[in-house]
Amino acid sequence: MIRFLNVLSFILVITLSVVLYNVKYRIDAQEDVRAKLQQDILNEEDAIRVLRAEHSYLTQPDRLQALADRHLQLAPLHASQIATFDDLPMPPRDEDFFGPAGRQALGGYAGIAPSTGVQ
Structure with missing residues (x-):
């Protein structure tokens, strides 16, 4: 009976070690993805700042007046x-x-008198 519990405990320790190893590497992979996304967000924020600065420069009234002139x-x-x-x-x-001139001026179906029968 003790041998059975020892074997069962050994198998349980091995299984938990494999599961923990797997979880650790999946977490590391997700952290890499998160870090890449965070870097992409920072890059996009920098690009937005550059575009805002460029827009500010391009819409300066003095510059636009010189271009218009x-x-x-x-x-x-x-x-x-x-x-x-x-x-x-x-x-x-x-x-x-x-009158008749008014019906012609309206044009389309507005100038047509309603018919009394179905054709």
Whole structure:
């Protein structure tokens, strides 16, 4: 009986050693993956900082004004270029909106009278 318990204990110790060894190396592998992901996150944060700095540089008002002056042929707006509502032409209006001219002006199915029978 004692030999059986010794053998069983020995097998249990061996099994637990193998399981512990396996778990340890799986944890090490997961820590490597975590460290790689952490490094990737840091790299992406650095890239975001660089892009924000580049965006800040590219959208400086003085730089944009110099580019506009160099590449666009813009002139200042004169008062004569500004129109009022009285200067704008009015769209044509049909006086007889519900008459035959009105139906043609509506176009589509809006100008067709409803039929009384099914064809």
